[in-house]
Amino acid sequence: MLADGKQAVLPLSGGTDLLVHWPVRLDDHDRTYVDLSELDELKAHEWTKTHLVLGGRTTYWDVISDARAGNEFPLLVAAARVVGAIQIQTRGTWAGNIVNASPAADGVPVLMAYDALVVLESVNGREEVRLDEFYSGYKAMRRKPDQLIVAIKIPRRSYSFQVFEKVGSRRAQAITKVGLAITRSDAGWRVVANSMAATVRRCTAVERMLEARTPVRAPEDFLPAIEADVTPIDDIRSTADYRRQVMARLLYHDLRGNC
Ligand SMILES: Cc1cc2nc3c(=O)[nH]c(=O)nc-3n(C[C@H](O)[C@H](O)[C@H](O)COP(=O)(O)OP(=O)(O)OC[C@H]3O[C@@H](n4cnc5c(N)ncnc54)[C@H](O)[C@@H]3O)c2cc1C
Numbered sequence: 001m002l003a004d005g006k007q008a009v010l011p012l013s014g015g016t017d018l019l020v021h022w023p024v025r026l027d028d029h030d031r032t033y034v035d036l037s038e039l040d041e042l043k044a045h046e047w048t049k050t051h052l053v054l055g056g057r058t059t060y061w062d063v064i065s066d067a068r069a070g071n072e073f074p075l076l077v078a079a080a081r082v083v084g085a086i087q088i089q090t091r092g093t094w095a096g097n098i099v100n101a102s103p104a105a106d107g108v109p110v111l112m113a114y115d116a117l118v119v120l121e122s123v124n125g126r127e128e129v130r131l132d133e134f135y136s137g138y139k140a141m142r143r144k145p146d147q148l149i150v151a152i153k154i155p156r157r158s159y160s161f162q163v164f165e166k167v168g169s170r171r172a173q174a175i176t177k178v179g180l181a182i183t184r185s186d187a188g189w190r191v192v193a194n195s196m197a198a199t200v201r202r203c204t205a206v207e208r209m210l211e212a213r214t215p216v217r218a219p220e221d222f223l224p225a226i227e228a229d230v231t232p233i234d235d236i237r238s239t240a241d242y243r244r245q246v247m248a249r250l251l252y253h254d255l256r257g258n259c
Contacts, residue, residue, distance in 0.1 A: 001034050002146040003123040011036055011148055013057055014091035016084070017100040042150060045069075054152040060089040060107070073154065075110040075181055078164040082106060085172045095149035098131070101139045101199070104176045108200040109192040110164055111152060113181035119151035120144075128153070138198035157185040163254045167246055169237075177238045178246045182254060184210075191251075196230035196243055203229035206251065209259070216259035219245075219252035226251075 001009050012018055012033040022028060036042060042056035045063065052073060054063070060080035063069045070077045083089055083097075083106050097107035098118060108131070116131045120143055129142050131152075136142070143149070161184035168174030179194035189210040191203040205225035209216070216222065223244065232243035 001032065002148065005146060007032055008145065009034055011099075013037075013093045013096045014059065014088075016088050016092040017096055017102075036148075042148075050156055052154045052156060054094050054154070056095045056148055056150045056152075057093055058095075058152075059091065059093050061086075063094075064089065072156065073110075073114060075113060075162050075164045075183070076154075079106045079110040079166070079181070082166050082168075082171065082174075094152055098134070098149060098152070099141070099143060101135060101141055103138070103198055103200060104179070104195045105200055106166060106176060106179060106194065109179055109181035109194045111154065112192045112200060112202060113162075113183045113190040114154045115187060115190065117153040118143075118149055119153060120147040121150045122146040122148070126150070132192075132202045135199035157187065159183050159185045161189075161258065165250050165254070167250070175237065178243050178250065180247065180250055180254070184258075193230055193247060195237075196232045196247060198231070201230055205229045210255065213259060216252065216256060219248040222248040222251045 009032045010018065013036050036057055039057060043058065044055055045058045046053045047068065052069065060083050063076050064080050080089055083092060094107050094111065097105045112131045117128045118131055118134055120127050120129065122144065134142050161182065163182045165180040166176050167178040168176050176195045178196065181192045183190045189207045191206045192200060193203055194200045205228040206222065209225050226244050226247055232240040234240050
């Protein structure tokens with residue numbers, strides 16, 4: 001059905017993004033949806049020698065329930081636990097979070113901080129795209145309409161630093177105002193921000209500060225790098241300036257021992 005291309009066909013996984021606007025967006029009723037719920041081969045996640053491989057239908061709850069994930073990739077569990085509440089965590093999928101492409105997505109930053117690869121497949125074949133190269137603008141991405149995310153591959157490494165931050169109005173059922181996922185491994189520092197730009201974004205200027213061990217004496221010392229990395233907006237949840245100031249304070253609080 002996806003390959004047919006005659007009409008816009010949408011994969012439907014947990015439906016926790018797709019169905020939110022269903023009562024008001026009547027045009028959505030005329031679209032064709034491909035229900036993925038019977039594709040059991042996309043559900044399970046798998047540990048290989050080199051990767052944790054999430055399936056195209058793996059939910060937040062699948063990861064929360066795997067103690068090994070908590071040990072090896074604690075940021076996946078930390079983020080999963082603050083997505084909506086339990087009802088959403090049991091239905092919502094990591095792949096749905098990636099394709100919905102909200103700048104406020106909480107699953108995407110932790111996957112990006114772990115250098116995840118998105119595995120896309122269609123009748124024309126399979127390709128792997130780095131998640132930090134997947135988005136090209138607001139809701140614009142490397143996925144073609146006929147491609148399914150069939151897996152998300154996360155390399156297994158040892159990490160000397162891992163932190164996840166979500167600033168919202170409440171601890172549950174809150175859309176992120178400022179979010180961060182930070183890791184350090186042999187591959188270097190990864191600093192990823194959500195709700196700070198049109199896409200979830202790797203903050204390479206901040207990463208360079210950390211690699212260079214640039215001395216930091218106050219939160220404000222991070223502001224030039226934040227200016228270079230992200231472009232927050234004013235909206236009903238926060239002002240751009242608030243988001244920048246909060247990001248600087250989070251970075252200072254989390255990283256001052258490392259600068
Ligand atoms: C009450 C509520 C609270 C929420 N809270 C949060 C939150 O705190 N943080 C957060 O990040 N999100 C939150 N969300 C949003 C949502 O739950 C997540 O983005 C979730 O991961 C979406 O997954 P899904 O399987 O439900 O996606 P769906 O709604 O099924 O699909 C979303 C998009 O992905 C596409 N898609 C789905 N699976 C695939 C696939 N395998 N291959 C290709 N395309 C695919 C669909 O076509 C659609 O475009 C919330 C939603 C609700 C309703």
